[in-house]
Amino acid sequence: MNGKxxxxxxxxxxxxxxxxxxxxxxxxxxxxxxxxxxxxxLIIAVMATIGTVIQQNERADVYIKExxxxxxxxxxRLGWTDIYHTxxxxxxxxxxxxxSLTCFYQRFPAIWRSMHQDKVSVTLPFIKNLKHTTExxxxxxxxxxxxxxxxxxxxxxxxxxxxNEPGEATLYATKGIMGRVGAHMAHLSATVIVTGGLIGSxxxxxxxxxxxxxxxxxxxxxxxDLRIDKFWIDYYENGAVKSYNSTLTVLEKGQEKMNxxxxxxxxxxxxxxxxxxxxxxxxxxxxxVARVNVKDKATDKILQTVDLQWKKEATLxxxxxxxTLTDFVADFGFNxxxxxxxxxxxxxxxxxxxxxxxxxxRKSALEATPWIFxxxxxxxxxxxxxxxxxxxxxxxxxxxxxxxxxxxxxNIVWTGSTMIVVGIALSSFIYxxxxxxxxxxxxxxxxxxxxxLGGSTHKNQIDFNKEFRKLTExxxxxxx
Amino acid sequence: xxxxxxxxxxTFWLYLAAFSLYVAYVFVRKPAMQLAAAGHxxxxxxxxxxxxxxxxxxxxxxITVFGWMMNTAALFTRAFERxxxxxxxxxxxxxxxxxxxxxxxxxxxxxxxxxRYRIKTIGAFVVGIGFIAMGAASLLPYRYQTAEPxxxxxxxxxxxxxxxxxxxxxxxxxxxxxLGLMYLVRERAERQGQxxxxxxxxxxxxxxxxxxxxxxxVGFPMLAFGIILGAMWANYAWGGYWSWDPKETxxxxxxLIYGAxxxxxxxxxxxxxxxxxxAVFGFLMxxxxxxxVNFLLSGLHAYA
Numbered sequence: 047m048n049g050k051x052x053x054x055x056x057x058x059x060x061x062x063x064x065x066x067x068x069x070x071x072x073x074x075x076x077x078x079x080x081x082x083x084x085x086x087x088l089i090i091a092v093m094a095t096i097g098t099v100i101q102q103n104e105r106a107d108v109y110i111k112e113x114x115x116x117x118x119x120x121x122x123r124l125g126w127t128d129i130y131h132t133x134x135x136x137x138x139x140x141x142x143x144x145x146s147l148t149c150f151y152q153r154f155p156a157i158w159r160s161m162h163q164d165k166v167s168v169t170l171p172f173i174k175n176l177k178h179t180t181e182x183x184x185x186x187x188x189x190x191x192x193x194x195x196x197x198x199x200x201x202x203x204x205x206x207x208x209x210n211e212p213g214e215a216t217l218y219a220t221k222g223i224m225g226r227v228g229a230h231m232a233h234l235s236a237t238v239i240v241t242g243g244l245i246g247s248x249x250x251x252x253x254x255x256x257x258x259x260x261x262x263x264x265x266x267x268x269x270x271d272l273r274i275d276k277f278w279i280d281y282y283e284n285g286a287v288k289s290y291n292s293t294l295t296v297l298e299k300g301q302e303k304m305n306x307x308x309x310x311x312x313x314x315x316x317x318x319x320x321x322x323x324x325x326x327x328x329x330x331x332x333x334x335v336a337r338v339n340v341k342d343k344a345t346d347k348i349l350q351t352v353d354l355q356w357k358k359e360a361t362l363x364x365x366x367x368x369x370t371l372t373d374f375v376a377d378f379g380f381n382x383x384x385x386x387x388x389x390x391x392x393x394x395x396x397x398x399x400x401x402x403x404x405x406x407x408r409k410s411a412l413e414a415t416p417w418i419f420x421x422x423x424x425x426x427x428x429x430x431x432x433x434x435x436x437x438x439x440x441x442x443x444x445x446x447x448x449x450x451x452x453x454x455x456x457n458i459v460w461t462g463s464t465m466i467v468v469g470i471a472l473s474s475f476i477y478x479x480x481x482x483x484x485x486x487x488x489x490x491x492x493x494x495x496x497x498x499l500g501g502s503t504h505k506n507q508i509d510f511n512k513e514f515r516k517l518t519e520x521x522x523x524x525x526x
Numbered sequence: 527x528x529x530x531x532x533x534x535x536x537t538f539w540l541y542l543a544a545f546s547l548y549v550a551y552v553f554v555r556k557p558a559m560q561l562a563a564a565g566h567x568x569x570x571x572x573x574x575x576x577x578x579x580x581x582x583x584x585x586x587x588x589i590t591v592f593g594w595m596m597n598t599a600a601l602f603t604r605a606f607e608r609x610x611x612x613x614x615x616x617x618x619x620x621x622x623x624x625x626x627x628x629x630x631x632x633x634x635x636x637x638x639x640x641x642r643y644r645i646k647t648i649g650a651f652v653v654g655i656g657f658i659a660m661g662a663a664s665l666l667p668y669r670y671q672t673a674e675p676x677x678x679x680x681x682x683x684x685x686x687x688x689x690x691x692x693x694x695x696x697x698x699x700x701x702x703x704x705l706g707l708m709y710l711v712r713e714r715a716e717r718q719g720q721x722x723x724x725x726x727x728x729x730x731x732x733x734x735x736x737x738x739x740x741x742x743x744v745g746f747p748m749l750a751f752g753i754i755l756g757a758m759w760a761n762y763a764w765g766g767y768w769s770w771d772p773k774e775t776x777x778x779x780x781x782l783i784y785g786a787x788x789x790x791x792x793x794x795x796x797x798x799x800x801x802x803x804x805a806v807f808g809f810l811m812x813x814x815x816x817x818x819v820n821f822l823l824s825g826l827h828a829y830a
Contacts, residue, residue, distance in 0.1 A: 080789045087786035098779075098823060130770045244766070252766060279543040282612065282675045289678045295547045311682035311763045322765040337643040449765035459767060470750050474743040505791075508736035 077148040086142045093138070098127040103390065140271065143240050154230045157223070165207065165218045165480070174481050176500035178514045182521055183494050188215050188487040191495050194524035195483060204481070206435035217483040226504065228472025235465030242458030250453040256330060256445045262297065267452070268319045271297040275305075277446040280283060290326050292446045312315045318452055325447035330376035332356060332443040336399050338418070339436040349433070353399075356443075365433065366407040374399035374440070387417070396421060399437055407432060479503040479510055481517070497521055527607050527673050529572075533600035534626055534671075538664050540593030541629065541657040547586035548649030555579045555647070571644040574756045583646045590653055591637060597630040605687030606672060616685045620818060622671040624693055625663035628816075630698030635744075639701070639737070640819035647728050648737070651704040651711075659700065662817075684759035690779065692752030696812050698745030699784070703809025705738035709802035735798055737789060738805050746784050753777050772823040776815040783808050 058174055076082065100121065101108065101274045109118040125132035127278035133473050174180060174295050184191050192215040196206050204219040257263060262273040265273065275293040282288045297305040306314045313322040333356060340350045340362065354371040361368050378398045387400075397420040404413045409432060416426045427434070484498040499521070503510040535610055555575060575583060604623060605615040618627040636652045639645075663671075676685070715724035728734075757767035757772065766775060787804050790796040 054771050080793055083789045084786045084793070087782045091782040094775050094779050094782075097770060098633075100821075102770065284675075286675060287678060288675065289681065310678040311684070311759075313765075314761060320765065324765060364760070364781070451765045453766070456767065458762065460758075462759070467747065467751045467754055470747040474747045506736070506740070508733060508740070 062077075069391055072153055072316075074148055075146055078143075082145050083149070084141075085167045086138060086145060090135075090138050090142070093129060100126050100129075102130070103128055111120055134179040139240055143237040146236045150230050150233050157226050157230065161223050165220070165482075167209070168216065168218070168482050169523075170484055170498060173484060173498050173500035176502050178502070178510070178516055179498075179500035182497045182499070182518065184497050184521060184524060185494050187526070188485050188495050190488070191497065192217060192483075192485045195485070195497075195521060196362070198520060198524065213486070215483075217481075217485070217487040219481040219483075220479070222476045222478040222504075223442045224472050225476035225478050226473075228469045228476065230469070231467050232469030232473060235462045235469060238462030238465060239459050242455040242460075242462055245455030245458060246453040247455075250451065250455065252449070254324065255294075255448040255450055256329075257448055258332070258443065258445050265319065265450070268317050269298075270303070270316065272298055273297060274446060276307075277326070277444060279444070290323060291444070292323055292448070294321065318454070320449075320451050320453075322449040322451070323446065324449035326444055327392070327447060328376070328394060328442035330392045330394070331374060333371070333374045333399070333440045334372050334443050336374070336440040337438050338369070338399075338401075339438055340367065341434045341436060343434045346434075348436075350451060351438075356452075366405060367433070368404045369435075370402045371399055371417070372402050374398070376442075378417070394442070397437070397440070399440070401435060403428075403435070405431055433472070477504055477506040477510070479513075527604075527611075530600050530607055530673075531606035531671060533596060533603055534660075535664070536591055537597040537600055537626070537629075538657075538660045540589060540596055541653065541660050542634070544590040544593050544649070545588055545612050545653050545657040545734045547582055547589060547689065548653050551579060551582045551586055552647050552724075552727055554582055554642055580669055586646065586649060587637075587640065590633060590649065594630065594633045594637060597626065597633065601630060602725060606705075608673050612682065614676055614685070616689065616691060618689050619676055619680065619685065620674070621817075622663050622666050622668060623673075624689070624816075625659055625666075626820065627690070628662040628693050628697050628700065629656045629663065632659060632700050635697055635701050635741075645729050645733070645737075648708065648734075651702050651708040655700050655704045682759065682763065684755065684762070688752060688755035688759050691755060695745045695748035695752055696816055698741050698748060699805075699809050699812045702738045702741035702805045703812075705734055705741060706802040706805030706809070709738065709799070710806070713799060713802070720823055731798060735801060738802065742784055742787060742805065742808075746781075746788060749777065749781050749784070753781060767823065773801070773815070773819045776811075776819050780808070780811050780815050783811055807809045 063314050065088050095461055100113075104127070106118065111122060113121070121127050125134070125406055186194070188488055192208065194211070195217060196208060199206050199217075199219045202221075204221045207218045209216045239434060251267065254374055255263065257272075257274045258260040259274050259277045260433075262271050264271050267380055273295045275295055277290070277292045279290045280288040291309040293307045294314055295302055296303070296314075304314070304316055308314045308321060308323045310323050313320050315321075335356070336354045338352055338354055339348045340352065341347065351364055352360055352362060352369070354369060356371055356374075359370045373387070374397070375387060375389040375394060376397050377390040380386070381388060390396075400414075400415060400417050400418045402415050405411065411428050412426045412428070414431065416435065419425050420433050420437045420440075421438045424434075479501060480503075481499065481501040486496045486498070488494045488496065499518070501510065501514050501517075541547065556579065601617040601623075603615040604626075608617065608619065618624045633656045636649065636656065639648065639652070648719040708728065710729060712724060712728045712734060715728070718733070748820065753774075756777070760774070761767040763765060788799070790804070791801065
């Protein structure tokens, strides 16, 4: 802003001295300054960039592999592995809020005043000193020309104030104050958004649930239950995944309260808690079907191939076998202390199934519960049995991955977001301009008046230039 | 799909022709010297043209408009093909389509600018960027140009609003970048002294500066809106309106950079040359946000 605009704004420079008023004025000046805003914008941008180049919230070994251990230690010290939640990043955001609030405090009152102020009392030198100024000789009377100008401006959306004195008529026209208001709205909204975000992070939660079809899960934070009725995947013709969907039922004390099929982009909301279809995957402790080859131990020939359903007994009469698929792990691990088998990870690295088999042939009669390994078919030998089992394939049970969140601050963030978009739009498309006129009657006997006009604009000189020129042209022929 | 690819191809050649014509226009212009000497604004609009320059200028505009219509047809055809293939029709559903859409928006913005201010020399810079954008799109490997059905996360009505608004803001920033470059070229001509022909042919610095500022004033609210729409979509799809993923963060970075620009304009000494350099820099950041993030950084948003 140039010096003239500052004077028109009504701000005064801080007076020298060491009293509290002076300190307060200095502080406000600092915290409301544009330079601070620029600095904050840019330094937050730089910090944010760091977080995109260095992967955030990764495991230690990922960083060490990419950058080395020394660099990783520095990252930890600087907080660069989770930069958006460091104290300094949060402080910068807080400072930005303080900056915008102080700016509002310092400058908005003047805007408010100028919206309601009588600015008609200006002097001729004032008009002559404006950036756009000109002097015209127009045919007509003081009253007639003034009326013509007022009408023309009013038609074009200006608010016009007029003062008619015997010696001269003074007119003041203004338009587009909403552009200035918009900027202040945007400033306030930054704080609203940050507040909403803060509330969400303090009092909200985000959890991920791995859920199986047919199961019911208790949601402690909402004290209700969620039953997964169905989960399925739809495919395009070319085999790519089109959508994955879960049908959910909300139960409260056994009563069905709500039923909805969710999919990506279409969550279920109950009691302020949102359930999103986030992902899906293969379960690590269940399969739907396992394909097993029954081989003759002596000749290693495949005697029969059978698809075993989960926990359903299959009878193979010709071989004298009954087999049941009783357990599955995706990544076989054995806890020797508790003598329990478990899955080391969710990845299907070392899958194995457990069978409960009973054999009754002419040559053998036994029962066993062997583990059969997908990658190590020859590992297990069932002593006394004629047969060897081989796991050749399986269809894993799919789980549906649900993201469960609650964010009490989200509506505040939307309010602030609307404010900021409206505010920025107003500020960008509407510009505040003001025009002053002095219509001075000519000497007695002359049929012309002299019109002194001047104008100033807050921004958008190029369009105001054109508008001023057009106005000048129009006034030349304004009829009395 | 072949139909739309053909139309996109034609668009590229038309934009190439338009760009060449605008460059030729700059070199052929001899504005009436008396107009130029007086600093009359008519000297850099079409008012100051004579003979060959007028003709080249007119053909340039016609080819540009025709190219834009071809671009529109290409986008519509692609939308129709998508609808038949997979049930959604946003013709900005992958990197190639998005680039083509941005070119379309840049050229549309330029045409509107030319009709309003009649300064055809701007075409050499802004249509140039539109042409380069379309060219870059054409250079993408074929597998990026096909209309594959959308993955579940993108399969939502949000793609119609969030993506289109954000891409349009990129187009506005591209125009500002082109104008910033034009400013620097003109300024250099000024430093070389009165001998430079460009001095008479290109508009005065204040005009170029203002137009660049206006372009950013269009892009900035659109980007804000686009980011908010993206946050709303994320809230429906991923369970949270902001997760600091590289694309989200980079669009915020771009927004902060232009936010700083807007505040800088109100500070003395930041109009003119600094603003022009800034506008070019901002545009480079937009390119990284649009292109670089998809190909160089990983994350939920890497939808090339």
